[in-house]
Amino acid sequence: MKGVLLSGGTGSRLRPITHTGPKQLVPVANKPVIEYAIEDLEAADITEIGVILGHKGREEIQELLGDGSKYGVDITYIVQGNPLGLAHAAGCAREFVGDSDFVMYLGDNMLRHGVSDLIESFKPGEYGAGIALQQVSNPEAFGVADVDEQGAVTRLVEKPDDPPSDLALIGMYVFTPAVFDTIDDLEPSWRGELEITDAIQTLLDDGHDIDSHVVRGWWKDTGKPEDILEANRLVLEDDHLKREGRVGPDAIVEGRVALHETATIEDGAVVRGPVSIAENTVIESGTYVGPYTSIGPDSTLEGVHIENSVVIGESTIQTSGKIVDSLLGRGANVGRADDELPEGRRLVVGENSQLKL
Amino acid sequence: MRIITHTCTTCGTVVSANELEGNRVMKCPGLDCENVLRFADLPQEDRQFFLEHAEQYKL
Numbered sequence A: 001m002k003g004v005l006l007s008g009g010t011g012s013r014l015r016p017i018t019h020t021g022p023k024q025l026v027p028v029a030n031k032p033v034i035e036y037a038i039e040d041l042e043a044a045d046i047t048e049i050g051v052i053l054g055h056k057g058r059e060e061i062q063e064l065l066g067d068g069s070k071y072g073v074d075i076t077y078i079v080q081g082n083p084l085g086l087a088h089a090a091g092c093a094r095e096f097v098g099d100s101d102f103v104m105y106l107g108d109n110m111l112r113h114g115v116s117d118l119i120e121s122f123k124p125g126e127y128g129a130g131i132a133l134q135q136v137s138n139p140e141a142f143g144v145a146d147v148d149e150q151g152a153v154t155r156l157v158e159k160p161d162d163p164p165s166d167l168a169l170i171g172m173y174v175f176t177p178a179v180f181d182t183i184d185d186l187e188p189s190w191r192g193e194l195e196i197t198d199a200i201q202t203l204l205d206d207g208h209d210i211d212s213h214v215v216r217g218w219w220k221d222t223g224k225p226e227d228i229l230e231a232n233r234l235v236l237e238d239d240h241l242k243r244e245g246r247v248g249p250d251a252i253v254e255g256r257v258a259l260h261e262t263a264t265i266e267d268g269a270v271v272r273g274p275v276s277i278a279e280n281t282v283i284e285s286g287t288y289v290g291p292y293t294s295i296g297p298d299s300t301l302e303g304v305h306i307e308n309s310v311v312i313g314e315s316t317i318q319t320s321g322k323i324v325d326s327l328l329g330r331g332a333n334v335g336r337a338d339d340e341l342p343e344g345r346r347l348v349v350g351e352n353s354q355l356k357l
Numbered sequence B: 001m002r003i004i005t006h007t008c009t010t011c012g013t014v015v016s017a018n019e020l021e022g023n024r025v026m027k028c029p030g031l032d033c034e035n036v037l038r039f040a041d042l043p044q045e046d047r048q049f050f051l052e053h054a055e056q057y058k059l
Helices: A033-043 A058-065 A086-092 A116-121 A178-185 A196-205 A225-238 B017-023 B044-052
Strands: A002-007 A048-053 A074-079 A102-106 A109-111 A129-135 A143-147 A153-158 A167-175 A210-214 A219-221 A252-254 A257-259 A270-272 A275-277 A293-295 A305-307 A322-324 B005-007 B014-016 B025-027 B036-038
Touching: A002 A033, A002 A086, A033 A058, A033 A102, A033 A109, A048 A058, A058 A074, A086 A102, A086 A178, A086 A196, A109 A167, A109 A225, A116 A129, A116 A167, A116 A210, A129 A143, A129 A196, A153 A196, A153 A210, A167 A196, A167 A210, A167 A219, A178 A196, A196 A210, A219 A225, A270 A275, A293 A305, B005 B017, B014 B017, B017 B025, B017 B044
Parallel strands: A002 A048, A002 A102, A048 A074, A074 B014, A129 A210, A252 A270, A257 A275, A275 A293, A305 A322
Antiparallel strands: A102 A167, A109 A219, A129 A167, A143 A153, A143 A167, B005 B014, B025 B036
């Protein structure tokens, strides 16, 4: 079985973070989201992976993943260009996939337990496709599957007013090569895209059985800033965190803290885990780093109180204020204005930024 | 919808026809690959099909 990892898209819901890079490279617990997907595929013994690239971040994604050897996989890059839909992306992988079955994984999605269960549930020769589902409280916002008692899918409905179940399609699929002929016959939807739900529905209509697998544990689409924060919280909650850096004798460090060997928590700082602190970052005296916070590389924090936040990296934060529930892009700096007149906040804010002051 | 792709003979990167047609002549998007890809590299039948259905391949 091969893997097809979708890494296109504009990342519009993550602006301004994605003005300068693809959404798949936004870090969660100091690791780019796409690396979790690569590791999930490798853990499922899928070592031939086609990475679909859109317009944004082609070079950055290739620079990060390379030929895949550092992850124990072999990567082929497939340039989709225009984002013409998930089924179009799958169709671009036809030559790469050949006669194999394949897993299609959305590169900005994260699954606590990976894709191994989905693959094990899928029996080659028995099903035309397999889909991953999860129970959601708002199925009308998703593609929804109607499933019989054996777990076989009987119908798919996209964002239904009257959902037949609470089982939403999440971004993981298993396909046989039969899907490519189906995609050949698809027409673009009203939004001009080839929809993967249309491809699966066509497989159903053509008499193929579709397997379903309700995933255990959490699943997260990291498309929005609040999703990144929640994914960061979920990963920090689960991860084994190694404390390897230097901690000053008069610093207070409680709970689980991942501290890179080149990072430092200085005397007078307080860090309360779960927290991740990346390479070459310094937490200075008078700083409080609270639970569910990831501080990226090459950053300095001085005097700030920060929690439940992600600092992507290369930042200097010197304010005496409190920062909570925040996502700070690479190179974002926060200074103090305590001694400046007139009193007030001084901002240089990029397009599409969101602030609550 | 017929999906047409071309594979770079130097690095193996796969490029969709809409990308090739949009640029006509382009450096291969594979990192560090210096190969030049052309829409004209596609078979005549693929090129003709693409051009006759070009609207489908645009957003």
